[in-house]
Amino acid sequence: MVMMMETYRLHETTGLGGLAGPYMGPLQDQSVSTVSFDALGLPLTEENASTTTSDVLGPTAYTVPAGFPTSVFPSYYIPPAPTQEPQPALYDPVLNITYPLNLTNPDTIPTDDNDAVFYPQPTRNVTNETATALVQSAIANISAIIDADDGTSNCTKCQSALAIAKQVAQVTPTSVPGMLVTLCDKYQYQSNASCQQSFGASTYGSFWTQILAFADPGGLDSQYICNTLSDDSCSQPAVSPLDTTDLFPKPKPENATAPPPSGVRAKVLHLSDFHIDPRYVVGAEANCTGGLCCRPGVHAAGLSLPQIELPAPLYGAYLCDTPYFLGLAALQSIGPLTGTSTADPLAFAIYTGDLVSHDGPYQLSRAYTEYAEDSVFSMFKQYITGPVYAVLGNHDSNPQDADAPHSEPDGLGQQLSWNYNHVAGLWEQNDWLNSSAVDNARLNYGAYSAKTGLGLRIITLNTDFWYNANRLNYYNMTNPDVSGMQAFLIEELQAAEDAGERVWILGHVPSGYDGVNTLPNPSNLFYQIVDRYSPHVIANVFFGHTHRDEFMIYYANNASSQTAADALTTGWIGPSITPLTSLNSGFRMYEVDTATFDVYEAYTWYADVSAFSSIDPAVSGPTYELEYSSRDTYNVFGWSSDAPLNATFWHLVTEAMEQNGSLVERYSALEPKLSGADGACTSTTCQQAKICYMRSGSAALGKACPQG
Numbered sequence: 001m002v003m004m005m006e007t008y009r010l011h012e013t014t015g016l017g018g019l020a021g022p023y024m025g026p027l028q029d030q031s032v033s034t035v036s037f038d039a040l041g042l043p044l045t046e047e048n049a050s051t052t053t054s055d056v057l058g059p060t061a062y063t064v065p066a067g068f069p070t071s072v073f074p075s076y077y078i079p080p081a082p083t084q085e086p087q088p089a090l091y092d093p094v095l096n097i098t099y100p101l102n103l104t105n106p107d108t109i110p111t112d113d114n115d116a117v118f119y120p121q122p123t124r125n126v127t128n129e130t131a132t133a134l135v136q137s138a139i140a141n142i143s144a145i146i147d148a149d150d151g152t153s154n155c156t157k158c159q160s161a162l163a164i165a166k167q168v169a170q171v172t173p174t175s176v177p178g179m180l181v182t183l184c185d186k187y188q189y190q191s192n193a194s195c196q197q198s199f200g201a202s203t204y205g206s207f208w209t210q211i212l213a214f215a216d217p218g219g220l221d222s223q224y225i226c227n228t229l230s231d232d233s234c235s236q237p238a239v240s241p242l243d244t245t246d247l248f249p250k251p252k253p254e255n256a257t258a259p260p261p262s263g264v265r266a267k268v269l270h271l272s273d274f275h276i277d278p279r280y281v282v283g284a285e286a287n288c289t290g291g292l293c294c295r296p297g298v299h300a301a302g303l304s305l306p307q308i309e310l311p312a313p314l315y316g317a318y319l320c321d322t323p324y325f326l327g328l329a330a331l332q333s334i335g336p337l338t339g340t341s342t343a344d345p346l347a348f349a350i351y352t353g354d355l356v357s358h359d360g361p362y363q364l365s366r367a368y369t370e371y372a373e374d375s376v377f378s379m380f381k382q383y384i385t386g387p388v389y390a391v392l393g394n395h396d397s398n399p400q401d402a403d404a405p406h407s408e409p410d411g412l413g414q415q416l417s418w419n420y421n422h423v424a425g426l427w428e429q430n431d432w433l434n435s436s437a438v439d440n441a442r443l444n445y446g447a448y449s450a451k452t453g454l455g456l457r458i459i460t461l462n463t464d465f466w467y468n469a470n471r472l473n474y475y476n477m478t479n480p481d482v483s484g485m486q487a488f489l490i491e492e493l494q495a496a497e498d499a500g501e502r503v504w505i506l507g508h509v510p511s512g513y514d515g516v517n518t519l520p521n522p523s524n525l526f527y528q529i530v531d532r533y534s535p536h537v538i539a540n541v542f543f544g545h546t547h548r549d550e551f552m553i554y555y556a557n558n559a560s561s562q563t564a565a566d567a568l569t570t571g572w573i574g575p576s577i578t579p580l581t582s583l584n585s586g587f588r589m590y591e592v593d594t595a596t597f598d599v600y601e602a603y604t605w606y607a608d609v610s611a612f613s614s615i616d617p618a619v620s621g622p623t624y625e626l627e628y629s630s631r632d633t634y635n636v637f638g639w640s641s642d643a644p645l646n647a648t649f650w651h652l653v654t655e656a657m658e659q660n661g662s663l664v665e666r667y668s669a670l671e672p673k674l675s676g677a678d679g680a681c682t683s684t685t686c687q688q689a690k691i692c693y694m695r696s697g698s699a700a701l702g703k704a705c706p707q708g
Contacts, residue, residue, distance in 0.1 A: 056591070057338060057339045058335075058337050058338060058339040059336060059337065060625060061337075061623050061626065062333045062623065062625070063620050063621065063622070063623040064329040064332050064333060064620065064621030064622055064624075065332075066617060066618055066620050066621060067617075068080035068086065068324075068325065068328070069328055069332065070086075072328060072382055073086075073088035073089070075088070076088050077089050077101040077105075078101075080324070080325070082314065083314075084282055085278070085280050085281070085282060085314075085323050085325065086324055087104060087105065087278065088375070089101075090374060090375055090378075092370065092374045093425075093426075094374075094425035094429060099367065099370075103365075103368060103371060104279055105279070106279040106280070106295060106296050107296065109279060109295070109296070110362065110365065111362055113202045113203065113362055113363075113364060113399070115202075115365055115366045117205075118206055118210075118415045119173040119174055119209055119210070120169065120170070120173050120210055120214070120409065120412065121173075121410045122171055122172060124171060126172060131171070131172035132175075134167070134168055135168060135172065135175045135178070135179050138165060138179060139182060142161045142183060145160050145161050145164075146161065154230070154232055154233045154234075155226060155233050155235070158225075158226035158230070158234060159217055159218060159222045159226060159234070162212065162217040162222050162225060162226070163217040165179070165180075165212045165217075166212050166213065166215070166217050168212075169210075170213050173209045173213060174209075176208065177199055177200055177201040177205025177208070177209065178201070178205075180195075180205060180208060181195050181196055181199045181205070184199055189230070197360065197361055197362070202361075203362065203399060204399055204471060207399070207402060207471045207472055208471060210404075211471055211472065211474045211475055214408070214475040214476070215474060215476075216475070216476075219478070220477045221474060221475050221477045223237050224236070224237065228468070228471075228474065236520070237520070238520070239520040239521060239524045239698075239700040240478065240480075240524075242521070244528055247532075248490060248494070250497075252532050252533075253536070256535070256536035257535070257536055258502070258536055258539070258596050259500075259502070260595065261593040261596045261598070261644075262593055262594045262595035263593070264593070264594045265591045265592065265600060266347035266454060266591070266594050267339075267340060267346050267347055267591060268348055268349065268589065268590045268591075269346050269348075269349035269350070269384065269386075269587065270352070270572070270589065270590060271349060271351045271352075271574070272351065272352040272354070272544030272547075272574035272576055272577070272587075273353070273544050273545070273547050273574075273576035273577060273578055274327060274354065274355055274376050274578065275356065275357050275358060275395070275577070275578035275580065276322050276324070276355060276356075276357060276372050276375055276376050277292070277321035277322055277323055278324065278357075278371070279295060280295070280321070280322075281296055281312060282313070282323075283311045283312055284296060284298065284308070284311070284312045285298045285299055285300050285303075285308050285310065285311075285312070286310040286312040286313070286317035286318075286320060287309050287319060289301050291360065292319075292320065292321060292357065292359060292360075293312070293317065293320045294312035294316075294317055294320035294321075295320075311613075313615065314617050315612040316579050316585070316612055317579065317609065317612065318580075318583070318609055318610070318675070318677075319579075319580065319582070320579065320580060321358055321579075321580050322577055322578045326579075327376070327379065327577060328379065328383075329607070329621045329622050330577050330585060330624065331380070331383035331384070332621075333607075333624035335383070335385065337605050337624060338589045338603075340385055341385060342385050345385030345386045346384065346385050346589075347453075347454055347592075348386045348388070348389060348453075348454075349384045349387070349389070350388070350390075350504070350506055351388055351389070351390040351391065352393075352507065352542055352543055352544030352545075352574050353390070353393025353394075353396065353463075353507075353544050353545065354393030354394065354395045354396060354508065354544060354545065355373055355375075355376045355393065355395070356368070356369055356372040356373075357372070358395065358580060361399050364399065364400065366398045366418065366419075368398070369397060370422050372396075373423055373426060377390070377423075377426050377430060387430075387431070387452070387453075388430070388432050389432065389452075389458045389506060390432075391447070391460045391461065391506050391507055391508050392419070392446040392462055392464070392508065393508040393509075393544065393545065394464055394467050394470070394508060396419070396423075397416055397464075398419075401464065401470050401471070402416060402470060403416055403465060403470055403483075404416055404472045405482045405484070406483065406484065407484070416445075417442075420442050420443075420444075420445055423446055424438045424441035424442045424446070427441065433448065434450070437449065437450040444462070444484075444488050445465070445483065446460075446462050447460045447462045454594050455501070455502075456501075456502055456503070456504060456597045457496050457501045458504050458505075459489060459492045459504070459506070460506045460507070461485055461486075461505065461506070461507040462483075462485060463511075463543075464508075465481075465482070465483040465485045466509065466518050466519050466522035466523050466526065466699075467509045467517060467518065467519070468517060468519050469517075477519075477521065480521035480522045481522065486526060486529060489526075493529065493533045493537055496537050497533060497536070497537045501537070502539045502595075502597045503533070503537050503539060504539055504540050504541070504542065505538060505540075505542070506543075507541070507542070508544050509543065510546065510571060510573055511526045511527065511541075511543075511571065511697055512552055512571070512693075512696045512697040512698045512702045513546070513571075513573070513702055514696070515700070515701070515702025515703035515705070516702070517545065517699075518698070518699040519699060520698070520699045523698045523699040523700070524698050526698070527554065527697055527698040527701075528558070530568065530569055530697065531554065531556055534554065534568035534569040535568050538568075538569050539569075539598055540571075540597070540599060541554070541569060541570065541571040542572045543571060543572070543573045543574070544573065545573075546573055547575070547576035547578065547583055548573065548575065548583070548673075549574070549575040549604060549670050549673060550573040550671060550694075551570060551571060551650055552571040552573070552693065552695070552696060553568075553569075553570060553571070553647050553650050553694060553695050554567075554569040554570075554647065554697040555567055555568060555647075555697070559697070559698075559701055564648050564651045564652055564655070565648075567646075567648050567650070567651040568647050570599075570647045572599075572602070574588055575606070579675075582672065582677035583609075583673055583677055584606045584607060584608055584672065584673035584675045585606060585607045585673070586604055586605060586606035586673040587604070588602055588603065588605075589602070590602050593644065596644065598644035598646055599644060600644050600645060601629060601645070602629070602630035602631075603628075603629055603630075604626075604628055605624045605625060605626055605627055606624065606627045606673040606674060607623060607625075608623075608675075609675065610675070627670065627674060628670060631645060634653045634656075636656050636663065637652055637655075650694070651695075653694075654691050654694050654695060657687070657691050658691060661684075661687050664687040664690050664691065665680060665681055665682060667681075667690065668680065668690060683708065685706060685708035687708075688708065689705055689706050690708075692704075692705035692706060
């Protein structure tokens, strides 16, 4: 253990040298740093660096060298060039295959997903004629319910229609996608193309079939399903009462407190939402009317091909996902900017999910998902100096937004296990997890518990089980933990408490904030778990998903009192590498105490995507620069330099925001990484909403906030 710790970047607690006062951009007038680059683009001597901020960090800005670090991949189908993205011949060590060129070639993007789909077992055998007659009868009966002008509420109509659809799903499940598409088209619920995309057999139709077969059409399940299908139907139910009497193995210890700090700091990198796009086309339309831009066949409003309004730059654009050139530019910048190297490495890194690009469902496949996982993790292995603890995001499956609880009947709980096995194998290959954690990941939907070399325990979650876009959540909704994911979390936290360990929890979809993405009951359960095991066990919680730079606070007693004394734990929401949508690219590094694992400083860097069109790739790549220091930017109330940026600190920040609206404006500018995407938050309504979101660690709390 001691030998492992000695390899990490540690330094005694000191002041921050040149960092002085709140600021919004790179610092000036520091000593000049010198760097040059090896074959991977990693720094060696003097070039392309701006000025240094302190002895803790590297330069305030780093300009990536011209060219592509070709040694990052052993071979290429199509080599990189100033006018084209590369197509690496990517080998997968877990599957023992080399992915074919046509999987990622932008000229061969598929129009249908041919992966296997899974249905419930029919409750009885019927002939084709009987199945057809049953479907026709169901369509007629559902149409009669919808068309009736008898004063029946839309919610009741929807629930009645679900009861009829359930019969079809149980008797002839393979007929359900076609029935749903027919009804969607008939009532123009969506456009015809969107109906096929939402309910077709090769996209989400089989998942809707599973939900219809297993859901309760007259209970809580149906209310959630109907609300998901249409806001004009049932209202989303309020959070259900949660009985915590027997939830935890032991009561919370009296006067539970965190351990004292060691005074020694370690550097931890936080990356999120990479969204690699191997189908990115340089010169394609970067300002398209819909879907993912920087792809073949897309056009700008009012134009038709071959007219191009905004040619896609080599390094990316605001309406596009991450091309290889941008992803590697970000990774090349980490070492120089954080002041780390192979000789002076990061303690570890965390990655809070989403590897796969935002393709439509017909363009995705199991193989494409596995390619993205292999590609991004292999790049991490080469550029990140230390182990990476990663979680799966909602896009990291096929179809996207899909994870099935193991308890789903008819063996359907294993339909996505291929993905957990794959990422677990990659993490094992990269020596990021030991065999016990790998076994965890295979069994627990890609989630695991692992202890770092510094003694911190990291517990990861698959947050698709509280994500409202995961259709497979919509049955047995009275149980907030159908998957058993949070039971796993409780078990691991209790073991950590018994062993005197500190814990970080990693997930993808935030448990709260504005409440838009999260189901109320599972997020409420998570909130109670955080309350039970904070502040003495849980040091911090980390998410991604929003692509924005945000935070939220968990309070004691279900946030019944939101004061500094009640603030327990911070939820850090990491900025994205991808610029989608209209954001700059960024990443963050934390300085953490090696005993408490509290965060004492958080630095965020960004690249101005609007400048990418003016880059001459023969001269240089993009520049990543220091955007801000959390301590210097938000400490406007005399917080001690010896105190961590814990939940108490962040609550006091929100109190300062209530007194000084300009601090909310600053936060809102930093959310999209200074891209200006969200506009200025100057109104009282907007500022009150933002402060409320910061204090909302669950969906119920976020939904109760004023909307602005």
